[in-house]
Amino acid sequence: MITDYQMLSGLQKVAILFSVVGESLSLSLVKGLSKTEIRKIRSTLRGMGDVAFSVKKRVMEEFYFGFLSEQFQDEKTEDGPIHPFEFLPDLQDEQLLALLNKEDPPVIAMVLAQLEPEKRMLILDKVDPTEKGQILIELGSLDNIPLEGIIEVAARLRNKSSYLPRTTEFSRGGGKEIAQIISGMSSEEEERYLQTLRNEDPALYEDVKKYHLTFIDIIEKFPDGILRDIMNTVDLSDVSMAMKGVDQETVDRIIGNLPQKKQAMYEPEEGPRPKREVDKARKKVVGIARDMEKEGQFNVADLTGGGEMIE
DSSP states (O other), rough: OOOOGGGGGGHHHHHHHHHHHOHHHHHHHSSOOOOHHHHHHHHHHHHHBBBHHHHHHHHHHHHHHHHHHHOOOOOOOTOOOOOOTTGGGGSSHHHHHHHHHTTOOOHHHHHHHTSOHHHHHHHHHEEEEEEHHHHHHHHHGGGGGGGHHHHHHHHHHHHHHHHOOOOOHHHOOOOOHHHHHHHHOOOOHHHEEEHHHEEEEOOHHHHHHOOOOOOHHHHSSOOOHHHHHHHHHHHHHHHHTTTSSSHHHHHHHHHHHHHHHHHHOOOOOOOOOOOOHHHHHHHHHHEEEEEEEETTTOOOOHHOOOOOOOO
């Protein structure tokens, strides 16, 4: 039985790959093998005998990591394999720093391996000196990471990057602009975006929260006069849908604040309603409030407690 990985030749390693994943899949991964080379691989495999599991595992990890590393250095071809980190070049410097904020050294090292030298230095200059040494150590031992780990990390970072503020939002540093942008998202996206922002950039998150406006903020924090103007502008059917799930006391206060004609016309939505329909109606209420703010009728930050106050 073969138990010493260091004694394997390159041909034997390829033969082990063929034995583990099968010839068909191996040929789809290893491009450009001639018929003669394939015959040599088959012959080597027949003459190798048993191979220890630890040796097979080491061969597979070396092959897959080398395979991915080669793809990271070359341009992606149309018929080439997947590139798990292909989203990284689309990120601006501020986004890249936010993406790696709070990540462990092995993950940072994995990303550094995919970046150009100047990008690597940008990140390393921002990390703690003690952590920098750990990252460099990890960078030198990435061949110990199995393919599954690389793919999993790349997928998680790709998803995380989709909820980072765009570079224009970073450069402006404008919590108000970001708050207005995310108000147009679905409620689920809005929550995920805010959670990501809170984790990756707490200072920016606090700035956004000053201007972030939700339907609950409107019905709980806005004075009756402004609340009446908003609800009087929204279609009654949307008001009714938006009120689903709101306690009856609050509903009575809001509807009782409307003109008498609209009070008489108001009909509550009976029975359960899909969450998406309720969210859509509530977004309309928030949109009306935003339009009124643009017209200078009030300032959201003042009403929600985020504006500057003087004693």
